[in-house]
Amino acid sequence: MTKKIRVGIVGYGNVGRGVELSVLQNDDMELVAVFTRRKPENVRTVAESARVLHIDDIYKYKEEIDVLILCGGSATDLPEQGPKFAGSFNCVDSFDTHAKIPEYFNSVNEAAKLSGKTAAISIGWDPGLFSMNRMMLEAILPEGKNYTFWGEGVSQGHSDAIRRVKGVKNGIQYTVPVESAINRIRKGEQPDLTTSEKHLRKCFVVAEEGANKMEIEETIKNMPNYFADYDTVVHFISEEELLKNHGKMPHGGFVIRSGNTGEHNEKRHIVEFSLKLESNPEFTASVLTAYARAVVKLNQEGKTGALTVFDIPLRYLSPKSPEELRKELL
Amino acid sequence: MTKKIRVGIVGYGNVGRGVELSVLQNDDMELVAVFTRRKPENVRTVAESARVLHIDDIYKYKEEIDVLILCGGSATDLPEQGPKFAGSFNCVDSFDTHAKIPEYFNSVNEAAKLSGKTAAISIGWDPGLFSMNRMMLEAILPEGKNYTFWGEGVSQGHSDAIRRVKGVKNGIQYTVPVESAINRIRKGEQPDLTTSEKHLRKCFVVAEEGANKMEIEETIKNMPNYFADYDTVVHFISEEELLKNHGKMPHGGFVIRSGNTGEHNEKRHIVEFSLKLESNPEFTASVLTAYARAVVKLNQEGKTGALTVFDIPLRYLSPKSPEELRKELL
Numbered sequence A, B: 001m002t003k004k005i006r007v008g009i010v011g012y013g014n015v016g017r018g019v020e021l022s023v024l025q026n027d028d029m030e031l032v033a034v035f036t037r038r039k040p041e042n043v044r045t046v047a048e049s050a051r052v053l054h055i056d057d058i059y060k061y062k063e064e065i066d067v068l069i070l071c072g073g074s075a076t077d078l079p080e081q082g083p084k085f086a087g088s089f090n091c092v093d094s095f096d097t098h099a100k101i102p103e104y105f106n107s108v109n110e111a112a113k114l115s116g117k118t119a120a121i122s123i124g125w126d127p128g129l130f131s132m133n134r135m136m137l138e139a140i141l142p143e144g145k146n147y148t149f150w151g152e153g154v155s156q157g158h159s160d161a162i163r164r165v166k167g168v169k170n171g172i173q174y175t176v177p178v179e180s181a182i183n184r185i186r187k188g189e190q191p192d193l194t195t196s197e198k199h200l201r202k203c204f205v206v207a208e209e210g211a212n213k214m215e216i217e218e219t220i221k222n223m224p225n226y227f228a229d230y231d232t233v234v235h236f237i238s239e240e241e242l243l244k245n246h247g248k249m250p251h252g253g254f255v256i257r258s259g260n261t262g263e264h265n266e267k268r269h270i271v272e273f274s275l276k277l278e279s280n281p282e283f284t285a286s287v288l289t290a291y292a293r294a295v296v297k298l299n300q301e302g303k304t305g306a307l308t309v310f311d312i313p314l315r316y317l318s319p320k321s322p323e324e325l326r327k328e329l330l
Helices: A014-025 A055-064 A077-086 A098-115 A129-140 A156-163 A179-186 A213-221 A239-245 A280-300 A322-328 B014-025 B055-064 B077-086 B098-115 B129-140 B156-163 B179-186 B213-221 B239-245 B280-300 B322-328
Strands: A005-010 A029-036 A052-054 A067-070 A091-093 A118-120 A144-150 A168-177 A199-207 A231-236 A251-261 A267-277 A305-307 B005-010 B029-036 B052-054 B067-070 B091-093 B118-120 B144-150 B168-177 B199-207 B231-236 B251-261 B267-277 B305-307
Touching: A005 A014, A005 A055, A005 A280, A014 A029, A014 A280, A014 B251, A029 A055, A029 A280, A052 A055, A067 A077, A067 A280, A077 A091, A077 A098, A091 A280, A098 A118, A098 A305, A098 B322, A118 A280, A129 A144, A129 A251, A129 A267, A129 B280, A144 A168, A144 A179, A156 A168, A156 A199, A168 A179, A168 A239, A179 A251, A179 A267, A199 A213, A199 A239, A213 A231, A251 B014, A251 B280, A267 A280, A280 B129, A280 B251, A322 B098, B005 B014, B005 B055, B005 B280, B014 B029, B014 B280, B029 B055, B029 B280, B052 B055, B067 B077, B067 B280, B077 B091, B077 B098, B091 B280, B098 B118, B098 B305, B118 B280, B129 B144, B129 B251, B129 B267, B144 B168, B144 B179, B156 B168, B156 B199, B168 B179, B168 B239, B179 B251, B179 B267, B199 B213, B199 B239, B213 B231, B267 B280
Parallel strands: A005 A029, A005 A067, A029 A052, A067 A091, A091 A118, A118 A305, A199 A231, B005 B029, B005 B067, B029 B052, B067 B091, B091 B118, B118 B305, B199 B231
Antiparallel strands: A144 A251, A168 A199, A251 A267, A267 B267, B144 B251, B168 B199, B251 B267
16 A cells, blocks of 8 residues: 555644545545644644644654645735745645735745745635636637636625624625626626626625614725625624524635637637535635645656646546546546 | 747548637647548638648658647547557547547557657547546545536437438437436535436437328337437427528537535535537637647657646646746636
């Protein structure tokens, strides 16, 4: 039997927990430890036997870990941790600040090249699986347009914005793709659509006792950047209902390529990639875990530096051999 | 400016014509010649200026061609042409006899390794894009099931079977995915479904004058392998209607992965990749053309032998640089 892939998890929030669950689903992998900035005894992992260590101890485990999965946030954690840990470990992360990807790629690439390690950056579903479809379908159907829709799912940033409104006790915001826009594209139209034309914003708000609900609704709907440009719906609900019905983290979305071929571009083709996820962090974690396998195999083959979903052949994601894949799945 | 990728087309049926059209859409490519077994003067290409040559002359153009796109059939053309031409050219083909892929891969691989050429085999949408999704999604969500649906689209084999029935003048068969089966899967059920439970067969038949239509319908519906196991609908139409409404080659289908995560596998995720194609051969040709670009670049980097969609990093399909791809599409 081949040796198992030894995984370290850095950061134990929803995604970190999802990676622990995903590693448990993959027989060729095992969890070495969770590394945290918190007091290790305060972290409750899924498996009682899982080792939890303080992040400062991570370098002691350099020889025991084949790949680190970085589960911190893109705002402050990853810009520091990505290049730092790529200097000593193979890494996978879900860096998702689209505008800063080129800069982040360069800093991780430099560190990983120096250390001879391999790092897959910006892994997940967007960036990630959605990017693969956008890229691949543009190459296949150069005459055409890409559309990305997000939702229905919770936006953390917009939920936070609601909760800052005066008189709001609690709240959550769902980004919802506009059905009529999707249908136009599915029919083969290629309209120019802004993000606000493709999405509406559904808010569930718990008002403080005696608060002016009309005022809250107006404040939310007119909030610049977050809501003003969108069709926004505000529902007032009880705190009880919020906790009961809105505690999950569903998400999803679509990438649609509408493209043309033919002597006069008269043949239309619609290609769609869609996700309906009951747990956004657990699905993202499952993508990270599959790419962790790829990173270890690529490093063993001598491929070093930073890589993205565009650079990694799909077969590296699977525990199966190339022969098995060709026989069973091609 | 970089030199254009010089493409040769082998075989000029619907797919070959689609490749010619696709090359015209890609500024970094140019068509060197179409090679045919027919009399070259009998082949009418899209561009009047396109060079058409007899297949026997192909080796004279060895130095002028960067990649051959083989547009013959999987039954008899490709098993012979694939290994033969991989002995002298970089090649791309759409070999689609699933059961014989391992054997075909080995024979092309051996030839291409010997010649130092690169050959992408079984390229298209199934095998091809559908295989990529089946493989990738199984690796990401190991607990779950894959479903592949084909259609609505024309099946050549089943259309031929209809036309062999006594009293049938002409006919066409559409494979249609069963909506209720798709909906069960989309809802998160993971039923075991046979091909016949997932598809129904819709036949449009032109009867000869005086033929017994009831007998024709019964014969079709009871034909073993082709129709007996399926819900089959037979519509009798006039030859005029057949020519007017059934002359196109639409196709499509879905790959759906229904998978689970969570401590008790309680979170369901549905991932779907779907195609709605107005021209099956032109879309297939567009996939072949994008992979032709990949094959040339991989060969320049020293990667030789046979490859499938599982082996080729997506970025090779695009004319854009890795930097552009990360900036624009990740």
